[in-house]
Amino acid sequence: MREKLLKLIEKNSRVDVAALAEKLGTDETTIVNEMADMEREGIICGYHTMINWDKVGGDSVTALIEVRVTPQKERGFDRLAKQIYSFPDINSVYLISGGYDFLVIMEGKTLREAAHFVNEQLAVMDGVISTATHFILKKYKDHGTIMDVGTRSERKPVSL
């Protein structure tokens, strides 16, 4: 039930409790309690909104930054990760396998601001060996959501 509930709200966190209860064949109280439990346990970590910022206008940018680091004795990668993710503009930090160590995703108000962060804050951090920054040019699909769906349908209005 937990897993089913999570799958449902992962797709749409605004489904109301009554609808969730109906879908899962249980009552609303159970749903409310289960969600509160999972919030306490840190399974549900937040409720966000998918926004296509391109449509809002402005110059905000998303940067994907590959970071190579030297892991530290006894603390491995965790301490460095914390130093990076504690910056408020950082969206995501992942430790990954392959050619580099951290994948850092940041939202900047402008290209200049993002570049400034990489050069002045990230690249100079103790333990950081190198960085490579990629700016996102267009988001087609994010978190399973296609950002710009054509709505034109060629379906005939009536068929038997």
Next chain:
Amino acid sequence: MRSPLSKKITAIQPSGIRKFFDIVTEMKDAISLGVGEPDFDTPWRIRQEGIDSLEKGRTFYTSNAGLKELREEICKYLENRYDLHYDYNTETLITVGGSEAIDIAFRAMLDPGDEVIIPMPSYVSYLPCCELADGKPVVINLKNENEFKLTAGELEEAITDKTKILILPFPNNPTGAIMTREELEPIARLVIEHDLYVISDEIYSELSYKGDHVSIASFPGMKERTLVINGFSKGFAMTGWRLGYVCGPAAIIGEMFKVHQYAIMCAPTNSQYAALVGLKTCMNEVEEMREAYDERRRFLMKEFKRIGLPCFEPFGAFYVFPCIKEFGMSSEEFATELLKDQKVAVVPGTAFGDCGEGFLRISYAYSLADLKEAIGRLEVFIKKLRAGDHV
């Protein structure tokens, strides 16, 4: 100049609600709940395979019966899903949609005067296809109080010594009715007792919301007297690909094969390759679509209850069939006025047989947002009628 037309074709009636459809088509900002096809795009893997097969130059005929691999995969699917056991080689034919299968089944099975029992309301092509094949349609008017299921009593009353075929159109378009195992059992007994054949149109089988669909052909003694018609249009959202199939006794399939061979050659090659990938890789998408339909179905039932529109709870296809008799209007009047007043299009029940009078077919092959908007407008319309306002 003498008439170029046959008496047979001129005697066949075109759909009586053509005028109504024309109004809908011309009205630009109408919300329509009138379609009989999925709102989902065909799953991407299937479309990709369609593209790939064209790139590979698979643009030739397949064997008349259809791709061997596809027939094999269909037989596996029918076995796993509905406990139906067919030989891909002698008992399976790939057709141009389920519609072709209906047509060629009648042509292969009927002699002039043979009677075909057609429960209505149901899909519009059984009756004319039967007449074109010189069969004599015998209509059973299904009843709202039976939730539009076929009962053994109704069937028995319709059987004569000329009866040859029973059409079983479940899950049903337009009512959404299904037939459970328990409800099919007495039907099967009568069919065997009276030595009839069944054409079971199971095109909506994937869209069953109360346990899995049950096919009458899986009952003891029924496989040898049943044609199962199914296809990819509804469950796999592939209406425009025109791909269906029919399974049944080799003796019948063999004769249907002749009609198919001479009239059609083979189903579209491109669609066959695409559908093969669909069966192999897209069953989870089929399930996701089913769940989405089910959510909408429950939403509509809840809303009808709230606004007091009587409707039995249907468990199949993507239609609900509410009753509008309290308003003292014909189905067509109601639908026309609703369209004029609130710009919501629904299909009058009479499009599917005279016994659909007093009912509307409302399709839920639409997003929840569209359904909410449409139900809001329907509620306004109904309130006006109940308040005695002239609409």
